Amino acid sequence: MPELPEVEVVRAGLAPFASGATVTRVDVLDERSLRRHPGPAEDFVDRLTGSTFMAPSRRGKFLWLPLGSPAAGEALVVHLGMSGQVLLRAPGTVDALTRIRIDLEHPQHGPARLNFVDQRIFGSMAIDALTAVADLAPGAQPERIPASVAHIARDPLDPHFDDDRFLAALRRRHTGIKRALLDQTLVSGIGNIYADEALWAARIHYDQATDALSRRRAIVLLSEVRAVLAKALAEGGTSFDTQYLNVNGESGYFSHSLNAYGQQGSPCPRCGRPIVRERFMNRGSHFCPYCQRRR
Numbered sequence: 001m002p003e004l005p006e007v008e009v010v011r012a013g014l015a016p017f018a019s020g021a022t023v024t025r026v027d028v029l030d031e032r033s034l035r036r037h038p039g040p041a042e043d044f045v046d047r048l049t050g051s052t053f054m055a056p057s058r059r060g061k062f063l064w065l066p067l068g069s070p071a072a073g074e075a076l077v078v079h080l081g082m083s084g085q086v087l088l089r090a091p092g093t094v095d096a097l098t099r100i101r102i103d104l105e106h107p108q109h110g111p112a113r114l115n116f117v118d119q120r121i122f123g124s125m126a127i128d129a130l131t132a133v134a135d136l137a138p139g140a141q142p143e144r145i146p147a148s149v150a151h152i153a154r155d156p157l158d159p160h161f162d163d164d165r166f167l168a169a170l171r172r173r174h175t176g177i178k179r180a181l182l183d184q185t186l187v188s189g190i191g192n193i194y195a196d197e198a199l200w201a202a203r204i205h206y207d208q209a210t211d212a213l214s215r216r217r218a219i220v221l222l223s224e225v226r227a228v229l230a231k232a233l234a235e236g237g238t239s240f241d242t243q244y245l246n247v248n249g250e251s252g253y254f255s256h257s258l259n260a261y262g263q264q265g266s267p268c269p270r271c272g273r274p275i276v277r278e279r280f281m282n283r284g285s286h287f288c289p290y291c292q293r294r295r
Contacts, residue, residue, distance in 0.1 A: 002080040003061060004155050004189025005232035010086050011058045017088055017112060018065060019055045021104040023048050024111075033099035033118060036079065036148065037126035047127050048076065048102070059158075060188025062149045066130065077126045077146045078116070084123025089113045100125055137162065155189035156226045157233075167218050170210050177213060178206035178285060181225070190225060193261045194232065196286045198225040200260035205294035206285040212295070231257065260286040 002010075026048050028034060028041040037044050052068035053076070063086075064075040078086060087095055091103065091111040100116040116125055130144040135153075137160040154161045166187055173180050180186055181195045190198070199206055201224040204217065213221075235257065259269050264277035268288040277284045 002084070003191035003194055004157065004229055005194075005236075007058055007061050007063050007080060007189075008157075008233055009236055010080070011056045011063050014056050014063075014065070014086065014088065017106060017109055018053045018104065018114070020052065021106040021109075021112070022052045023050060023102055024105050025049065025103040027101045028099075029101065030099040030121065032121045033116060033124055034126065036077070036124040038128075044125075044127060047074070053104070057145075059145060059149055060152045060155050060184055061191075062146070062152060064128075064146050064149070066144075067127070073130055074127050075130055075146050077128045077148060079124050081118065081120065081122030081124065083119040085115075085117040087115045087117055089115055135162075136160065152184050153186055153188045155229075156187060156222060157189070157229055163219075163222065166222065167215060170213070170218055171215070173210040175210055176207040177204060177210050177221070178280065180210050182281075187225075189229065192283055192285075193258070194225070194228050196261040197228045197259060200287060200292065201228060203291050205292045206280065206287055208294055260288070262286065 026045045028044060031041050034041055034044055048067070054066035054068060056063060056065045058064075062077060062079055064077045066075045078084070080086075089095070089112065091113055093113055093115065095115045095117050097117050097119050098115045099118050099121065102114040102116075104112045104114065106112060116123070126148070128146040128148045131147045131150060133143040133145050134150065136143065140160055169186055170177075170180055173186075178195050178199060181190045181198070182192070196206070198221060202217070202221040204213070204221055260275055263275040264284075264286055266275055267273065268275055268291060271288060271290050273288060273290045275286055276289050277286050279285075
């Protein structure tokens with residue numbers, strides 16, 4: 001599933017070509033991709049057509065493009081789900097498994113097409129109202145966020161992420177540390193891959209109790225989360241197949257840097273003992289039983 005680095009790569013790729021572009025045509029080819037939109041396909045098409053995209057924003061795994069006239073105060077919200085892709089194409093380009101296509105006219109770059117491709121149809125597009133951000137840092141400029149995204153916490157790469165608030169909330173939880181990292185209302189943008197990688201780097205067992213984790217080790221973990229996310233972002237995200245591609249249809253290559261995730265049976269890069277995979281929340285956790293002992 002696309003996580004913070006993958007969604008940020010898509011946002012950055014869209015920014016220069018979508019910002020200031022006017023929507024000239026919208027075709028909904030599969031209404032299942034509008035499951036989060038509060039209305040029928042006709043409503044989505046009517047509200048989007050003629051609008052102008054502003055600079056795209058992101059929180060956690062959610063991406064949105066604020067809309068100018070005639071839909072000011074709203075945004076096109078995109079969630080990639082398990083296999084969603086937002087592909088920036090030449091006009092008229094047809095991609096297999098396209099669910100929604102949006103034709104654009106940019107004042108400098110000319111015409112283009114956005115194809116929302118989704119193999120498994122867990123992703124979505126929706127138009128949502130923008131609302132004031134409630135978790136602004138003191139002195140920060142006002143922000144607006146889609147109402148459907150307001151419950152999502154900031155991510156560790158957000159300049160306004162509050163470390164002390166996060167550490168205090170973590171301490172109050174009575175759960176395993178990996179469950180806490182995957183809780184998007186506590187900290188956003190971290191999925192299975194990057195949770196496993198950060199926990200391996202911090203030498204913490206995935207089921208270590210949050211209320212038994214010292215502040216010092218929690219600070220180390222937060223630092224490793226940031227390091228892993230930043231490295232993955234620099235390498236274009238993680239691609240195991242064509243289910244994640246950037247806006248140009250290219251794969252990321254962080255998969256070559258993985259130390260724990262998907263490495264079961266391979267030697268731990270730190271101690272040489274085999275990496276193990278255990279079932280966890282209908283998925284798997286990958287860790288080194290020697291380096292990451294539960295305390």
